[in-house]
Amino acid sequence: MTSRSESVEMYLKSLAELGGVSSSVPIGRVAERLGVSPVSANEMMKRLGEQSLIHHIPYTGVKLTAKGTRSANSVIRRQRLWEIFLVDHLQLNWAAAYDMACDLEHATSPEVTESLAAFLGQPARCPHGNPIPDPEGQIGKSSEISIADLEIGQIARIQAIFPESGEVLEYLAEKNLLPGNLVSVVEAEPLEGPLTLLVERENDNEQVILGLNIASLILVALK
Amino acid sequence: MTSRSESVEMYLKSLAELGGVSSSVPIGRVAERLGVSPVSANEMMKRLGEQSLIHHIPYTGVKLTAKGTRSANSVIRRQRLWEIFLVDHLQLNWAAAYDMACDLEHATSPEVTESLAAFLGQPARCPHGNPIPDPEGQIGKSSEISIADLEIGQIARIQAIFPESGEVLEYLAEKNLLPGNLVSVVEAEPLEGPLTLLVERENDNEQVILGLNIASLILVALK
DNA sequence: CAATATTATAAGGTTGACCTTATAAATTTG
DNA sequence: CAAATTTATAAGGTCAACCTTATAATATTG
Numbered sequence: 001m002t003s004r005s006e007s008v009e010m011y012l013k014s015l016a017e018l019g020g021v022s023s024s025v026p027i028g029r030v031a032e033r034l035g036v037s038p039v040s041a042n043e044m045m046k047r048l049g050e051q052s053l054i055h056h057i058p059y060t061g062v063k064l065t066a067k068g069t070r071s072a073n074s075v076i077r078r079q080r081l082w083e084i085f086l087v088d089h090l091q092l093n094w095a096a097a098y099d100m101a102c103d104l105e106h107a108t109s110p111e112v113t114e115s116l117a118a119f120l121g122q123p124a125r126c127p128h129g130n131p132i133p134d135p136e137g138q139i140g141k142s143s144e145i146s147i148a149d150l151e152i153g154q155i156a157r158i159q160a161i162f163p164e165s166g167e168v169l170e171y172l173a174e175k176n177l178l179p180g181n182l183v184s185v186v187e188a189e190p191l192e193g194p195l196t197l198l199v200e201r202e203n204d205n206e207q208v209i210l211g212l213n214i215a216s217l218i219l220v221a222l223k
Numbered sequence: 224m225t226s227r228s229e230s231v232e233m234y235l236k237s238l239a240e241l242g243g244v245s246s247s248v249p250i251g252r253v254a255e256r257l258g259v260s261p262v263s264a265n266e267m268m269k270r271l272g273e274q275s276l277i278h279h280i281p282y283t284g285v286k287l288t289a290k291g292t293r294s295a296n297s298v299i300r301r302q303r304l305w306e307i308f309l310v311d312h313l314q315l316n317w318a319a320a321y322d323m324a325c326d327l328e329h330a331t332s333p334e335v336t337e338s339l340a341a342f343l344g345q346p347a348r349c350p351h352g353n354p355i356p357d358p359e360g361q362i363g364k365s366s367e368i369s370i371a372d373l374e375i376g377q378i379a380r381i382q383a384i385f386p387e388s389g390e391v392l393e394y395l396a397e398k399n400l401l402p403g404n405l406v407s408v409v410e411a412e413p414l415e416g417p418l419t420l421l422v423e424r425e426n427d428n429e430q431v432i433l434g435l436n437i438a439s440l441i442l443v444a445l446k
Numbered sequence: 447c448a449a450t451a452t453t454a455t456a457a458g459g460t461t462g463a464c465c466t467t468a469t470a471a472a473t474t475t476g
Numbered sequence: 477c478a479a480a481t482t483t484a485t486a487a488g489g490t491c492a493a494c495c496t497t498a499t500a501a502t503a504t505t506g
Contacts, residue, residue, distance in 0.1 A: 007463065028482070040464055042484065047462095059472050059483055090338035100335055107326035115313035230493065251452070263494055265454065270492095282453055282502050 006106045009075045010034060011044055012053065015064055016072035017163035020054070024061030070137030077133040078113050079105040080126035085116065087127040094127055094178070095169035110135075128169065129160025129179035129219070147183060147195065148216040155184045156220035168217060175208045176201050177218055229329045232298045233257060234267055235276065238287055239295035240386035243277070247284030293360030300356040301336050302328040303349035308339065310350040317350055317401070318392035333358075351392065352383025352402035352442070370406060370418065371439040378407045379443035391440060398431045399424050400441055 014033045018025045031041035045062055048054045053068035064072055082101035086092040092100065108116075114135060117123075124140070125131055131140035143159045150156055158179050161172060172178070182200040186207065189195070194211050237256045241248045254264035268285055271277045276291035287295055305324035309315040315323065331339075337358060340346075347363070348354055354363040366382045373379055381402050384395060395401070405423040409430065412418070417434050 005462080026483085036463090037465065038483075039466080039485085044463080086335065086338075090335065090342050092335065092338055100332060103330035103332075104327060104335075105330075107328075107330045109323060109326075112309065112313065112315065112323055112327075115309075115315055119313050228492080249453080259493090260495065261453075262455085262496080267493080 007044070008048070008053075009106060011041075011048060012064070012068060012072040013075045013079070015054065015062065016069070016076060020062060020064045021069050021072070024057060024063045026061045027056075030062070073133035073137035073139050074110075074135075075105060076139070077117075077135070077137075078108045080130065080132045081113060081116050081120060081123070082108070083126045083128070084120050084123050084132075088120075095166060095173045097127060098164045098169055099166045125160070127179075128162075128164050129158070130162055130164070143219040143221055145220055145222065146216045147185070147197065147210070147218045147220055148212050150183075150185045150220065152185050152188060155182055155223040157182055157223060158218055159221050160219045161217055162219055163217065168214065171214070172218070175199065175210070176206060177208070177210075182223070183218075183220065230267070231271070231276075232329055234264075234271060235287070235291060235295040236298045236302070238277065238285065239292070239299060243285060243287045244292050244295070247280060247286045249284045250279075253285070296356035296360040296362050297333075297358075298328060299362070300340075300358070300360075301331045303353065303355045304336060304339050304343060304346070305331070306349045306351070307343050307346050307355075311343075318389060318396045320350060321387045321392055322389045348383070350402075351385075351387050352381070353385055353387070366442040366444055368443055368445065369439045370408070370420065370433070370441045370443055371435050373406075373408045373443065375408050375411060378405055378446045380405050380446060381441055382444050383442045384440055385442055386440065391437065394437070395441070398422065398433070399429065400431070400433075405446070406441075406443065 011030065011034065014030050015021075015025055018029055018033060027041050027045055028038050030045075031038045034041065045054060045056055048062075048068070049056050052065055053071060054062045055065055056062050079098075079101045082104045083097045086097040086100055087094055117135075123132060129142075131142060133139040142162060145156070147156070147158075158177060158181050160179060161169060161177075176199050177183070177197075178201075184198050184200075185195050186198050187196040192212055194209050195215055197208050197210055197215075199206050199208055234253065234257065237253050238244075238248055241252055241256060250264050250268055251261050253268075254261045257264065268277060268279055271285075271291070272279050275288055276294060277285045277287055279285045302321075302324045305327045306320045309320040309323055310317055340358075346355060352365075354365060356362040365385060368379070370379070370381075381400060381404050383402060384392060384400075399422050400406070400420075401424075407421050407423075408418050409421050410419040415435055417432050418438055420431050420433055420438075422429050422431055
Protein backbone atom coordinates (compact mmCIF):
# COMPACT_ATOMS: atom_id res chain seq x y z
CA MET A 1 0.00 0.00 0.00
CA THR A 2 1.67 3.17 -1.18
CA SER A 3 0.57 5.89 1.20
CA ARG A 4 1.02 8.93 -1.08
CA SER A 5 2.36 11.28 1.53
CA GLU A 6 3.75 14.57 0.40
CA SER A 7 7.27 13.72 1.44
CA VAL A 8 7.24 10.28 -0.15
CA GLU A 9 6.23 12.00 -3.37
CA MET A 10 9.09 14.45 -3.04
CA TYR A 11 11.62 11.68 -2.51
CA LEU A 12 10.36 9.71 -5.49
CA LYS A 13 10.41 12.74 -7.71
CA SER A 14 13.90 13.72 -6.62
CA LEU A 15 15.13 10.22 -7.28
CA ALA A 16 13.74 10.30 -10.80
CA GLU A 17 15.22 13.75 -11.40
CA LEU A 18 18.62 12.54 -10.24
CA GLY A 19 18.61 9.61 -12.62
CA GLY A 20 17.41 6.94 -10.22
CA VAL A 21 15.32 5.30 -12.92
CA SER A 22 18.30 3.87 -14.76
CA SER A 23 21.14 4.05 -12.26
CA SER A 24 21.92 4.19 -8.57
CA VAL A 25 21.80 7.55 -6.88
CA PRO A 26 23.84 8.14 -3.71
CA ILE A 27 21.52 8.92 -0.83
CA GLY A 28 23.60 11.97 -0.03
CA ARG A 29 22.62 13.52 -3.33
CA VAL A 30 18.96 12.98 -2.60
CA ALA A 31 19.37 14.53 0.82
CA GLU A 32 21.09 17.50 -0.73
CA ARG A 33 18.43 18.08 -3.39
CA LEU A 34 15.67 17.92 -0.79
CA GLY A 35 17.54 20.07 1.72
CA VAL A 36 17.39 17.33 4.29
CA SER A 37 20.03 15.67 6.46
CA PRO A 38 21.63 12.46 5.15
CA VAL A 39 20.32 10.63 8.21
CA SER A 40 16.75 11.65 7.43
CA ALA A 41 17.12 10.61 3.82
CA ASN A 42 18.48 7.27 4.97
CA GLU A 43 15.52 6.70 7.24
CA MET A 44 13.12 7.48 4.42
CA MET A 45 14.97 5.14 2.08
CA LYS A 46 14.34 2.33 4.52
CA ARG A 47 10.62 3.06 4.37
CA LEU A 48 10.61 3.33 0.59
CA GLY A 49 12.47 0.04 0.41
CA GLU A 50 9.85 -1.63 2.59
CA GLN A 51 7.23 -0.48 0.13
CA SER A 52 9.26 -1.86 -2.77
CA LEU A 53 9.53 1.56 -4.33
CA ILE A 54 13.31 1.53 -4.36
CA HIS A 55 16.17 -0.90 -4.19
CA HIS A 56 19.02 0.11 -1.92
CA ILE A 57 22.56 -1.16 -2.42
CA PRO A 58 24.50 -0.10 0.68
CA TYR A 59 27.41 2.24 0.05
CA THR A 60 26.39 2.54 -3.58
CA GLY A 61 23.00 4.18 -3.72
CA VAL A 62 19.39 3.79 -4.43
CA LYS A 63 17.48 2.92 -7.57
CA LEU A 64 13.77 3.12 -8.32
CA THR A 65 12.00 -0.18 -8.85
CA ALA A 66 9.47 -0.52 -11.67
CA LYS A 67 6.77 0.31 -9.15
CA GLY A 68 8.77 3.27 -7.84
CA THR A 69 9.36 4.53 -11.35
CA ARG A 70 5.66 4.40 -12.13
CA SER A 71 4.86 6.29 -8.93
CA ALA A 72 7.53 8.89 -9.56
CA ASN A 73 6.37 9.42 -13.12
CA SER A 74 2.81 9.80 -12.00
CA VAL A 75 3.94 12.53 -9.62
CA ILE A 76 5.92 14.16 -12.41
CA ARG A 77 2.96 13.94 -14.77
CA ARG A 78 0.75 15.79 -12.31
CA GLN A 79 3.32 18.47 -11.73
CA ARG A 80 4.12 19.08 -15.40
CA LEU A 81 0.47 19.28 -16.34
CA TRP A 82 -0.04 21.95 -13.69
CA GLU A 83 3.01 23.78 -15.01
CA ILE A 84 1.38 23.99 -18.42
CA PHE A 85 -1.81 25.29 -16.91
CA LEU A 86 -0.03 27.89 -14.81
CA VAL A 87 2.14 29.16 -17.65
CA ASP A 88 -0.18 28.88 -20.64
CA HIS A 89 -3.54 29.66 -19.05
CA LEU A 90 -2.77 31.68 -15.94
CA GLN A 91 0.19 33.52 -17.50
CA LEU A 92 2.33 32.83 -14.47
CA ASN A 93 6.08 33.06 -14.40
CA TRP A 94 7.91 30.38 -16.38
CA ALA A 95 10.51 29.84 -13.66
CA ALA A 96 8.19 30.05 -10.66
CA ALA A 97 5.73 27.59 -12.21
CA TYR A 98 7.89 24.62 -11.22
CA ASP A 99 7.55 25.30 -7.52
CA MET A 100 3.91 26.39 -7.68
CA ALA A 101 2.98 23.25 -9.60
CA CYS A 102 4.85 21.15 -7.09
CA ASP A 103 2.51 22.36 -4.37
CA LEU A 104 -0.60 21.69 -6.44
CA GLU A 105 0.66 18.29 -7.45
CA HIS A 106 0.41 16.88 -3.95
CA ALA A 107 -3.25 17.83 -3.77
CA THR A 108 -4.27 16.33 -7.09
CA SER A 109 -6.20 13.09 -7.47
CA PRO A 110 -5.84 10.84 -10.52
CA GLU A 111 -9.29 11.93 -11.61
CA VAL A 112 -8.40 15.63 -11.56
CA THR A 113 -5.11 14.84 -13.27
CA GLU A 114 -6.73 13.17 -16.24
CA SER A 115 -9.41 15.83 -16.58
CA LEU A 116 -6.70 18.44 -16.51
CA ALA A 117 -4.74 16.57 -19.16
CA ALA A 118 -7.83 16.49 -21.37
CA PHE A 119 -8.48 20.18 -20.79
CA LEU A 120 -4.90 21.01 -21.76
CA GLY A 121 -5.11 18.83 -24.87
CA GLN A 122 -2.79 16.04 -23.67
CA PRO A 123 0.36 18.10 -23.95
CA ALA A 124 3.60 16.24 -24.64
CA ARG A 125 6.02 18.54 -22.83
CA CYS A 126 6.10 20.89 -19.87
CA PRO A 127 7.00 24.56 -20.28
CA HIS A 128 10.62 23.70 -19.50
CA GLY A 129 10.73 21.22 -22.36
CA ASN A 130 10.57 17.97 -20.44
CA PRO A 131 8.29 15.13 -21.53
CA ILE A 132 5.08 14.53 -19.61
CA PRO A 133 4.72 10.89 -18.57
CA ASP A 134 1.58 9.11 -19.74
CA PRO A 135 -1.14 8.06 -17.28
CA GLU A 136 0.49 4.66 -16.87
CA GLY A 137 3.75 6.21 -15.72
CA GLN A 138 5.70 5.78 -18.94
CA ILE A 139 7.87 8.65 -20.08
CA GLY A 140 9.47 9.57 -23.39
CA LYS A 141 13.17 10.13 -23.95
CA SER A 142 14.82 13.51 -23.64
CA SER A 143 17.81 14.69 -25.59
CA GLU A 144 21.06 13.22 -24.29
CA ILE A 145 23.14 16.19 -25.41
CA SER A 146 23.59 19.29 -23.30
CA ILE A 147 25.26 22.60 -24.02
CA ALA A 148 28.26 21.26 -22.10
CA ASP A 149 28.71 18.67 -24.88
CA LEU A 150 28.72 21.13 -27.79
CA GLU A 151 31.79 21.76 -29.91
CA ILE A 152 32.83 25.34 -30.47
CA GLY A 153 30.81 26.91 -33.27
CA GLN A 154 28.17 24.18 -33.30
CA ILE A 155 24.64 25.58 -33.35
CA ALA A 156 21.94 23.84 -31.38
CA ARG A 157 18.38 24.47 -30.28
CA ILE A 158 17.51 24.36 -26.61
CA GLN A 159 15.06 21.56 -25.91
CA ALA A 160 14.70 21.35 -22.17
CA ILE A 161 16.10 22.22 -18.77
CA PHE A 162 16.68 19.11 -16.69
CA PRO A 163 16.53 18.63 -13.84
CA GLU A 164 14.51 21.69 -13.03
CA SER A 165 14.76 23.82 -9.94
CA GLY A 166 13.32 27.21 -9.13
CA GLU A 167 16.75 28.74 -8.70
CA VAL A 168 18.18 27.45 -11.94
CA LEU A 169 15.11 28.29 -14.01
CA GLU A 170 15.09 31.82 -12.62
CA TYR A 171 18.72 32.26 -13.58
CA LEU A 172 18.28 30.83 -17.07
CA ALA A 173 15.22 32.95 -17.80
CA GLU A 174 17.30 36.05 -17.11
CA LYS A 175 19.94 34.87 -19.55
CA ASN A 176 17.34 34.03 -22.17
CA LEU A 177 18.35 30.38 -22.17
CA LEU A 178 14.87 29.11 -22.91
CA PRO A 179 13.56 26.12 -24.85
CA GLY A 180 13.28 26.92 -28.54
CA ASN A 181 16.14 29.41 -28.60
CA LEU A 182 19.36 28.74 -30.52
CA VAL A 183 22.75 28.63 -28.86
CA SER A 184 26.33 28.07 -29.82
CA VAL A 185 29.56 27.95 -27.86
CA VAL A 186 31.87 30.83 -28.71
CA GLU A 187 34.63 29.88 -26.36
CA ALA A 188 35.35 27.33 -23.67
CA GLU A 189 37.81 28.07 -20.90
CA PRO A 190 40.23 25.20 -20.34
CA LEU A 191 40.23 22.90 -17.31
CA GLU A 192 36.46 22.53 -17.16
CA GLY A 193 36.10 26.28 -17.11
CA PRO A 194 33.06 28.37 -18.04
CA LEU A 195 31.63 28.66 -21.53
CA THR A 196 30.97 31.78 -23.52
CA LEU A 197 27.73 31.29 -25.41
CA LEU A 198 25.93 33.09 -28.18
CA VAL A 199 22.20 33.01 -27.44
CA GLU A 200 19.99 33.79 -30.39
CA ARG A 201 16.46 34.96 -29.95
CA GLU A 202 14.31 36.49 -32.64
CA ASN A 203 16.47 39.33 -33.95
CA ASP A 204 18.81 40.01 -31.07
CA ASN A 205 21.75 37.81 -30.15
CA GLU A 206 23.55 38.08 -26.87
CA GLN A 207 26.66 36.64 -25.30
CA VAL A 208 26.45 34.97 -21.94
CA ILE A 209 28.96 33.25 -19.71
CA LEU A 210 27.88 30.01 -18.13
CA GLY A 211 29.48 27.51 -15.77
CA LEU A 212 29.69 23.90 -16.94
CA ASN A 213 27.49 22.66 -14.09
CA ILE A 214 24.61 24.77 -15.35
CA ALA A 215 25.41 24.20 -19.02
CA SER A 216 24.97 20.48 -18.48
CA LEU A 217 21.36 21.06 -17.40
CA ILE A 218 20.45 22.60 -20.74
CA LEU A 219 19.53 19.84 -23.15
CA VAL A 220 19.81 20.65 -26.82
CA ALA A 221 19.22 19.23 -30.29
CA LEU A 222 21.89 19.78 -32.91
CA LYS A 223 20.92 21.88 -35.90
CA MET B 224 2.50 35.56 12.27
CA THR B 225 -0.28 33.48 10.78
CA SER B 226 1.39 30.24 9.81
CA ARG B 227 -1.05 29.03 7.11
CA SER B 228 -0.99 25.39 8.04
CA GLU B 229 -3.48 23.10 6.43
CA SER B 230 -5.29 22.38 9.66
CA VAL B 231 -5.48 26.02 10.71
CA GLU B 232 -7.10 26.70 7.36
CA MET B 233 -9.59 23.91 7.94
CA TYR B 234 -10.54 25.23 11.35
CA LEU B 235 -11.00 28.77 10.08
CA LYS B 236 -13.10 27.60 7.17
CA SER B 237 -15.26 25.41 9.38
CA LEU B 238 -15.81 28.27 11.77
CA ALA B 239 -16.96 30.52 8.96
CA GLU B 240 -19.23 27.79 7.59
CA LEU B 241 -20.80 27.30 11.01
CA GLY B 242 -21.60 30.98 11.38
CA GLY B 243 -18.59 32.01 13.43
CA VAL B 244 -18.34 35.31 11.60
CA SER B 245 -21.39 36.81 13.26
CA SER B 246 -22.01 34.60 16.28
CA SER B 247 -20.34 32.23 18.68
CA VAL B 248 -19.96 28.63 17.63
CA PRO B 249 -19.66 25.91 20.28
CA ILE B 250 -16.31 24.19 19.96
CA GLY B 251 -18.06 20.85 19.97
CA ARG B 252 -19.72 21.71 16.69
CA VAL B 253 -16.39 22.56 15.12
CA ALA B 254 -14.92 19.30 16.35
CA GLU B 255 -17.87 17.43 14.89
CA ARG B 256 -17.64 19.11 11.47
CA LEU B 257 -13.92 18.39 11.28
CA GLY B 258 -14.25 14.84 12.57
CA VAL B 259 -11.90 15.59 15.43
CA SER B 260 -12.17 15.08 19.18
CA PRO B 261 -13.46 17.99 21.28
CA VAL B 262 -10.17 17.99 23.15
CA SER B 263 -8.20 18.46 19.94
CA ALA B 264 -10.49 21.25 18.81
CA ASN B 265 -10.04 22.91 22.16
CA GLU B 266 -6.28 22.77 21.87
CA MET B 267 -6.41 24.30 18.42
CA MET B 268 -8.71 27.06 19.62
CA LYS B 269 -6.11 28.05 22.16
CA ARG B 270 -3.56 28.40 19.34
CA LEU B 271 -5.98 30.33 17.13
CA GLY B 272 -6.73 32.62 20.05
CA GLU B 273 -3.04 33.31 20.56
CA GLN B 274 -2.86 34.38 16.92
CA SER B 275 -5.89 36.66 17.41
CA LEU B 276 -7.83 34.75 14.80
CA ILE B 277 -10.68 33.93 17.14
CA HIS B 278 -12.17 35.10 20.38
CA HIS B 279 -13.13 32.37 22.81
CA ILE B 280 -15.81 32.86 25.45
CA PRO B 281 -15.57 29.80 27.72
CA TYR B 282 -18.69 27.64 27.88
CA THR B 283 -20.25 29.68 25.11
CA GLY B 284 -18.15 29.24 22.02
CA VAL B 285 -15.77 30.80 19.61
CA LYS B 286 -16.10 33.68 17.19
CA LEU B 287 -13.83 34.79 14.38
CA THR B 288 -12.09 38.12 14.85
CA ALA B 289 -11.86 40.57 11.95
CA LYS B 290 -8.47 39.10 11.16
CA GLY B 291 -9.81 35.56 11.45
CA THR B 292 -12.73 36.41 9.19
CA ARG B 293 -10.42 37.79 6.54
CA SER B 294 -8.24 34.68 6.72
CA ALA B 295 -11.23 32.36 6.56
CA ASN B 296 -12.68 34.21 3.60
CA SER B 297 -9.39 34.09 1.79
CA VAL B 298 -9.38 30.31 2.24
CA ILE B 299 -12.98 30.15 1.03
CA ARG B 300 -12.16 32.33 -1.97
CA ARG B 301 -9.41 29.98 -3.05
CA GLN B 302 -11.58 26.93 -2.64
CA ARG B 303 -14.59 28.35 -4.49
CA LEU B 304 -12.48 29.53 -7.39
CA TRP B 305 -11.06 26.04 -7.78
CA GLU B 306 -14.59 24.64 -7.63
CA ILE B 307 -15.52 26.78 -10.62
CA PHE B 308 -12.48 25.60 -12.51
CA LEU B 309 -13.12 21.95 -11.73
CA VAL B 310 -16.79 22.05 -12.65
CA ASP B 311 -16.84 24.50 -15.56
CA HIS B 312 -13.50 23.73 -17.21
CA LEU B 313 -12.62 20.20 -16.20
CA GLN B 314 -16.21 18.94 -16.24
CA LEU B 315 -15.79 17.30 -12.88
CA ASN B 316 -18.61 16.24 -10.62
CA TRP B 317 -20.60 19.07 -9.05
CA ALA B 318 -20.75 17.37 -5.66
CA ALA B 319 -17.19 16.05 -5.56
CA ALA B 320 -15.75 19.43 -6.54
CA TYR B 321 -16.08 20.74 -3.00
CA ASP B 322 -13.67 18.18 -1.58
CA MET B 323 -11.29 18.23 -4.54
CA ALA B 324 -11.09 22.02 -4.39
CA CYS B 325 -10.47 21.83 -0.67
CA ASP B 326 -7.27 19.88 -1.32
CA LEU B 327 -6.08 22.28 -4.01
CA GLU B 328 -6.89 25.27 -1.87
CA HIS B 329 -4.21 24.47 0.68
CA ALA B 330 -1.56 24.44 -2.03
CA THR B 331 -2.52 27.74 -3.62
CA SER B 332 -0.57 30.96 -3.20
CA PRO B 333 -2.23 34.38 -3.38
CA GLU B 334 -0.55 34.91 -6.74
CA VAL B 335 -2.02 31.75 -8.23
CA THR B 336 -5.37 32.58 -6.68
CA GLU B 337 -5.62 35.96 -8.35
CA SER B 338 -4.43 34.66 -11.71
CA LEU B 339 -7.02 31.93 -11.47
CA ALA B 340 -9.70 34.46 -10.64
CA ALA B 341 -8.74 36.48 -13.71
CA PHE B 342 -8.73 33.36 -15.88
CA LEU B 343 -12.20 32.44 -14.66
CA GLY B 344 -13.49 35.98 -15.26
CA GLN B 345 -13.84 36.98 -11.60
CA PRO B 346 -16.86 34.79 -10.94
CA ALA B 347 -19.29 35.93 -8.26
CA ARG B 348 -20.51 32.54 -7.07
CA CYS B 349 -19.25 28.98 -6.72
CA PRO B 350 -21.02 26.08 -8.46
CA HIS B 351 -23.04 25.52 -5.30
CA GLY B 352 -24.34 29.09 -5.40
CA ASN B 353 -22.30 30.62 -2.62
CA PRO B 354 -20.62 33.99 -3.04
CA ILE B 355 -16.88 34.12 -3.64
CA PRO B 356 -15.14 36.50 -1.23
CA ASP B 357 -13.11 39.28 -2.81
CA PRO B 358 -9.30 39.34 -2.56
CA GLU B 359 -9.50 41.46 0.59
CA GLY B 360 -11.58 38.84 2.37
CA GLN B 361 -14.94 40.55 2.06
CA ILE B 362 -17.94 38.43 1.16
CA GLY B 363 -21.41 39.21 -0.18
CA LYS B 364 -24.66 38.26 1.49
CA SER B 365 -26.46 35.03 0.79
CA SER B 366 -30.18 34.50 0.91
CA GLU B 367 -31.50 34.22 4.46
CA ILE B 368 -34.41 32.02 3.45
CA SER B 369 -34.16 28.27 3.13
CA ILE B 370 -36.61 25.66 1.93
CA ALA B 371 -37.37 24.98 5.58
CA ASP B 372 -38.84 28.50 5.81
CA LEU B 373 -41.20 28.19 2.85
CA GLU B 374 -44.97 28.19 3.23
CA ILE B 375 -46.89 25.46 1.54
CA GLY B 376 -47.48 26.23 -2.12
CA GLN B 377 -44.89 29.00 -2.25
CA ILE B 378 -42.60 28.70 -5.24
CA ALA B 379 -38.94 29.57 -4.86
CA ARG B 380 -35.73 29.27 -6.82
CA ILE B 381 -32.77 27.47 -5.30
CA GLN B 382 -29.86 29.84 -4.85
CA ALA B 383 -27.23 27.97 -2.91
CA ILE B 384 -26.37 25.07 -0.67
CA PHE B 385 -24.83 26.22 2.58
CA PRO B 386 -22.82 25.03 4.32
CA GLU B 387 -21.51 22.59 1.78
CA SER B 388 -20.25 19.10 2.41
CA GLY B 389 -19.46 16.28 0.04
CA GLU B 390 -22.11 14.04 1.54
CA VAL B 391 -24.90 16.58 1.39
CA LEU B 392 -24.06 17.77 -2.11
CA GLU B 393 -23.98 14.19 -3.35
CA TYR B 394 -27.41 13.56 -1.87
CA LEU B 395 -28.92 16.77 -3.25
CA ALA B 396 -27.55 16.18 -6.74
CA GLU B 397 -29.41 12.86 -6.82
CA LYS B 398 -32.64 14.59 -5.84
CA ASN B 399 -32.10 17.30 -8.41
CA LEU B 400 -32.03 19.97 -5.74
CA LEU B 401 -29.57 22.19 -7.60
CA PRO B 402 -29.11 25.96 -7.78
CA GLY B 403 -31.36 27.46 -10.40
CA ASN B 404 -34.11 24.89 -10.07
CA LEU B 405 -37.57 25.78 -8.76
CA VAL B 406 -39.08 24.16 -5.68
CA SER B 407 -42.23 24.35 -3.66
CA VAL B 408 -43.42 22.64 -0.52
CA VAL B 409 -46.35 20.32 -1.18
CA GLU B 410 -46.77 19.14 2.34
CA ALA B 411 -45.04 19.48 5.70
CA GLU B 412 -45.35 16.79 8.32
CA PRO B 413 -46.18 18.20 11.72
CA LEU B 414 -43.81 18.32 14.69
CA GLU B 415 -40.79 19.38 12.65
CA GLY B 416 -41.33 16.45 10.34
CA PRO B 417 -40.07 15.98 6.79
CA LEU B 418 -41.23 18.04 3.81
CA THR B 419 -42.68 16.83 0.56
CA LEU B 420 -41.29 19.00 -2.21
CA LEU B 421 -42.04 19.53 -5.85
CA VAL B 422 -38.79 20.01 -7.71
CA GLU B 423 -39.11 21.53 -11.14
CA ARG B 424 -36.45 21.11 -13.75
CA GLU B 425 -36.86 21.92 -17.39
CA ASN B 426 -39.93 19.93 -18.36
CA ASP B 427 -40.08 17.25 -15.71
CA ASN B 428 -41.21 17.84 -12.17
CA GLU B 429 -40.63 15.37 -9.41
CA GLN B 430 -41.64 14.93 -5.82
CA VAL B 431 -39.03 14.41 -3.17
CA ILE B 432 -39.13 13.95 0.57
CA LEU B 433 -36.62 15.87 2.58
CA GLY B 434 -35.78 16.17 6.28
CA LEU B 435 -35.84 19.64 7.79
CA ASN B 436 -32.16 19.50 8.70
CA ILE B 437 -31.22 19.19 5.03
CA ALA B 438 -33.98 21.53 3.84
CA SER B 439 -32.47 24.28 5.95
CA LEU B 440 -29.22 24.02 3.98
CA ILE B 441 -30.94 24.89 0.72
CA LEU B 442 -31.12 28.65 0.40
CA VAL B 443 -33.78 30.02 -1.91
CA ALA B 444 -35.16 33.24 -3.36
CA LEU B 445 -38.92 33.66 -3.45
CA LYS B 446 -40.50 33.92 -6.87
C1' DC C 447 -32.35 22.09 42.54
C1' DA C 448 -30.56 17.82 41.47
C1' DA C 449 -29.30 15.11 37.54
C1' DT C 450 -27.54 15.18 33.01
C1' DA C 451 -24.99 17.10 29.45
C1' DT C 452 -21.60 20.01 27.74
C1' DT C 453 -17.23 22.26 28.02
C1' DA C 454 -12.48 22.90 29.84
C1' DT C 455 -8.12 21.32 31.32
C1' DA C 456 -4.56 18.13 32.72
C1' DA C 457 -1.66 14.19 31.73
C1' DG C 458 0.28 11.12 28.83
C1' DG C 459 0.52 8.68 24.21
C1' DT C 460 1.09 8.15 18.96
C1' DT C 461 2.73 9.19 14.31
C1' DG C 462 5.45 11.12 10.51
C1' DA C 463 9.06 13.64 9.25
C1' DC C 464 12.41 15.95 10.57
C1' DC C 465 16.81 17.07 13.65
C1' DT C 466 21.67 16.40 16.13
C1' DT C 467 25.42 13.71 17.96
C1' DA C 468 28.14 9.69 17.90
C1' DT C 469 30.01 5.53 16.31
C1' DA C 470 30.88 2.00 12.90
C1' DA C 471 31.62 0.42 8.36
C1' DA C 472 33.00 0.89 3.67
C1' DT C 473 34.96 3.49 -0.06
C1' DT C 474 37.86 6.73 -2.23
C1' DT C 475 42.07 9.35 -2.43
C1' DG C 476 46.90 11.04 -1.41
C1' DC D 477 47.99 1.30 2.47
C1' DA D 478 46.96 4.83 5.64
C1' DA D 479 44.18 8.91 5.89
C1' DA D 480 40.20 11.27 4.62
C1' DT D 481 35.70 11.00 3.08
C1' DT D 482 31.32 9.06 2.50
C1' DT D 483 27.71 6.10 4.09
C1' DA D 484 25.08 3.49 7.63
C1' DT D 485 23.07 2.91 12.00
C1' DA D 486 21.94 3.83 16.79
C1' DA D 487 20.09 6.83 20.29
C1' DG D 488 17.55 10.44 21.66
C1' DG D 489 15.00 14.90 20.74
C1' DT D 490 11.50 18.29 18.53
C1' DC D 491 7.15 19.68 16.56
C1' DA D 492 2.33 19.75 14.94
C1' DA D 493 -1.73 17.58 15.13
C1' DC D 494 -4.00 14.30 16.50
C1' DC D 495 -5.62 10.64 20.27
C1' DT D 496 -7.58 8.64 25.01
C1' DT D 497 -8.69 8.88 29.85
C1' DA D 498 -9.83 11.46 33.76
C1' DT D 499 -11.29 15.23 36.42
C1' DA D 500 -13.23 19.75 37.13
C1' DA D 501 -16.16 23.45 36.00
C1' DT D 502 -20.26 25.30 34.09
C1' DA D 503 -24.94 24.91 31.68
C1' DT D 504 -29.11 23.00 30.67
C1' DT D 505 -33.07 20.28 31.67
C1' DG D 506 -36.46 17.20 34.21
